[in-house]
Amino acid sequence: MNSLLLKDINKTFGQGSATVTALNHINFKAKAGELTLIIGPSGSGKSTLLTILGGLQTPTQGQVFLQGQSLTELTNKQREKLRLEQIGFVLQAYNLVPYLRVRDQFALVDQLTQHHLAPAAFQQITNKLGISDLLNQFPNELSGGQTQRVALARALYPDPAIILADESTAALDSQRVLVVGQLLQDLAHSENKAIVAVTHDERLKQFADHIYELIDGHLTPVY
Amino acid sequence: MFLARHEMLYEKLRYSLMIAVISLISFLIFIISALALGLANENTEALSSWPTKQVLLSKDANGNMGQSLLSTEALKAYPHQNQQAQVGITPTTLKGQSKNISVQYIGLKSNEYIYQDLKLSSGHKPKHRNEIVVSDKLTQYQLGSKVKLGVSSQTYTIVGKARHAQYNMAPVVYGNLSNWAPIKGVTPNYGGSGIIVKDSSGLKPKHADEKVLSRQAFLNKMPGYAAQNKTFILMIVFLVFISLIVITIFLYILTKEKLNNFAVLRAQGVPNRYLLQNTLGETFIMLLLSVGLASLLAVVSAMLMPKQIPLYFDWQLGLAVGLGILSTGLLGSLIPMRMITKVDPVSAIGG
Ligand SMILES: Nc1ncnc2c1ncn2[C@@H]1O[C@H](COP(=O)(O)OP(=O)(O)O)[C@@H](O)[C@H]1O
Numbered sequence: 051m052n053s054l055l056l057k058d059i060n061k062t063f064g065q066g067s068a069t070v071t072a073l074n075h076i077n078f079k080a081k082a083g084e085l086t087l088i089i090g091p092s093g094s095g096k097s098t099l100l101t102i103l104g105g106l107q108t109p110t111q112g113q114v115f116l117q118g119q120s121l122t123e124l125t126n127k128q129r130e131k132l133r134l135e136q137i138g139f140v141l142q143a144y145n146l147v148p149y150l151r152v153r154d155q156f157a158l159v160d161q162l163t164q165h166h167l168a169p170a171a172f173q174q175i176t177n178k179l180g181i182s183d184l185l186n187q188f189p190n191e192l193s194g195g196q197t198q199r200v201a202l203a204r205a206l207y208p209d210p211a212i213i214l215a216d217e218s219t220a221a222l223d224s225q226r227v228l229v230v231g232q233l234l235q236d237l238a239h240s241e242n243k244a245i246v247a248v249t250h251d252e253r254l255k256q257f258a259d260h261i262y263e264l265i266d267g268h269l270t271p272v273y
Numbered sequence: 274m275f276l277a278r279h280e281m282l283y284e285k286l287r288y289s290l291m292i293a294v295i296s297l298i299s300f301l302i303f304i305i306s307a308l309a310l311g312l313a314n315e316n317t318e319a320l321s322s323w324p325t326k327q328v329l330l331s332k333d334a335n336g337n338m339g340q341s342l343l344s345t346e347a348l349k350a351y352p353h354q355n356q357q358a359q360v361g362i363t364p365t366t367l368k369g370q371s372k373n374i375s376v377q378y379i380g381l382k383s384n385e386y387i388y389q390d391l392k393l394s395s396g397h398k399p400k401h402r403n404e405i406v407v408s409d410k411l412t413q414y415q416l417g418s419k420v421k422l423g424v425s426s427q428t429y430t431i432v433g434k435a436r437h438a439q440y441n442m443a444p445v446v447y448g449n450l451s452n453w454a455p456i457k458g459v460t461p462n463y464g465g466s467g468i469i470v471k472d473s474s475g476l477k478p479k480h481a482d483e484k485v486l487s488r489q490a491f492l493n494k495m496p497g498y499a500a501q502n503k504t505f506i507l508m509i510v511f512l513v514f515i516s517l518i519v520i521t522i523f524l525y526i527l528t529k530e531k532l533n534n535f536a537v538l539r540a541q542g543v544p545n546r547y548l549l550q551n552t553l554g555e556t557f558i559m560l561l562l563s564v565g566l567a568s569l570l571a572v573v574s575a576m577l578m579p580k581q582i583p584l585y586f587d588w589q590l591g592l593a594v595g596l597g598i599l600s601t602g603l604l605g606s607l608i609p610m611r612m613i614t615k616v617d618p619v620s621a622i623g624g
């Protein structure tokens with residue numbers, strides 16, 4: 051089964067002559083245990099695609115399936131629960147709550163749902179991401195790389211089937227990009243997650259199991 | 274409350290300053306309310322102590338007992354009743370060994386209820402025409418002191434001190450009704466200024482130039498009473514309004530700063546309700562701490578305040594004021610809450 055499946059997705063903004071077609075008849079799939087990269091220049095529709103994959107926006111046309119479940123058939127509340135439990139977002143900025151210590155970023159999830167990693171599995175993740183020593187820090191005490199790794203751990207904590215990463219290397223130097231790329235690949239393989247990353251960063255290509263190219267709203271599989 | 278608690282602990286300075294501001298405003302509201310009640314009490318204390326349901330006085334007096342004159346003939350139309358008391362009330366001057374004091378002389382008949390129910394803190398009730406009882410606020414006079422009253426040349430002896438004896442902002446001197454005319458300086462044709470009724474048995478005026486007022490109507494006509502109360506109510510409403518604006522502005526700025534983060538939380542699937550509860554919780558904690566601090570401050574300052582300032586605290590007033598501040602504060606969180614519901618989770622994903 052595909053973790054994510056897009057069938058003939060169109061997304062347009064505006065009316066009449068002002069209409070912008072952000073996504074044009076897109077077909078896409080992502081599987082568990084694989085890192086799938088969507089690469090494209092700025093303005094090509096990457097963020098729009100990611101919001102549709104995450105159930106934050108509905109497409110103008112077409113169908114979205116998450117774990118075989120059609121997203122368009124769900125209510126807002128059900129989509130919210132799905133985002134909380136089945137999707138881990140790794141976003142560009144503001145990813146962490148500024149006034150919560152690292153450990154409380156996870157405790158917040160505990161407040162909201164029973165669906166999260168057991169302590170042993172959580173410890174394994176924090177060790178793997180090298181953040182075990184950072185649990186008492188506040189976000190503004192972390193370096194860029196540390197923030198990135200905590201954000202990844204936060205995304206993994208509800209034990210979601212899918213991880214969606216938005217330009218997650220935009221703020222990083224070359225050295226860091228390679229580290230994050232390696233990490234995303236490792237997590238996809240070892241944790242059996244379907245990880246979809248959108249980026250304009252060519253340097254990430256070497257870590258991907260599958261690559262799509264997005265240009266002016268047209269999506270083409272590369273391999 | 275999880276987010277609220279952590280945020281307040283993280284931003285200690287910011288929230289402390291806010292709590293300080295709201296506390297000071299609340300403190301001011303407490304003190305002004307206590308002062309309003311205290312001053313109102315200075316007008317009504319004696320009336321309430323009797324107690325009073327209705328007042329009969331002459332029409333010309335326009336509700337002012339000090340201006341009311343009833344002739345001895347007219348008073349004969351009102352025979353003795355258990356629930357009624359004839360009084361002769363006049364503002365006058367008490368002259369003794371220390372400096373002159375403005376007082377309200379209240380002449381009573383010893384067979385009527387006000388005299389009989391009089392509560393003394395020391396001494397005894399007047400037994401002879403030249404004996405008087407004064408308010409226990411007049412601490413400069415001891416029992417046995419000799420004083421003069423108004424234009425009367427008679428010397429009076431203080432034989433007792435009365436509790437709750439304050440009328441129209443002045444301490445009360447109780448004495449015999451027959452002394453009222455000489456103290457006021459009117460001819461003995463006049464027998465008193467009015468009749469007080471303690472229950473709602475219903476007194477009807479028996480002459481065209483007389484009028485019966487309810488307790489409230491009588492109070493509203495009392496010189497200065499209504500104006501004073503309205504001023505205080507205006508001040509309190511204004512202060513509550515200011516606190517509403519301060520709270521709204523503060524929460525607005527705080528919330529605006531957090532909108533980006535709220536968008537991310539919404540994208541991650543955190544329900545709107547959870548974020549709203551937190552903002553409400555934060556406001557509630559802040560207000561509760563402020564009101565608590567303010568009441569503490571008010572109690573302490575009431576103890577330090579000089580006796581002349583008539584602060585009057587009671588827990589009902591405190592509770593009402595506290596609840597008022599609390600509910601206006603929560604009202605102040607409405608705009609920020611609306612901002613939160615408008616957050617678009619799509620905006621969390623950008624670039
Ligand atoms: N809410 C919107 N309203 C109008 N146009 C939009 C909106 N969101 C995106 N677009 C347009 O869709 C296109 C794709 O945007 P986006 O998905 O943000 O691209 P990318 O993330 O690749 O930079 C752009 O032309 C953008 O202007």
Ligand SMILES: [Mg+2]
Nearest residue numbers: 096097623624
């Ligand atoms: Mg983008």
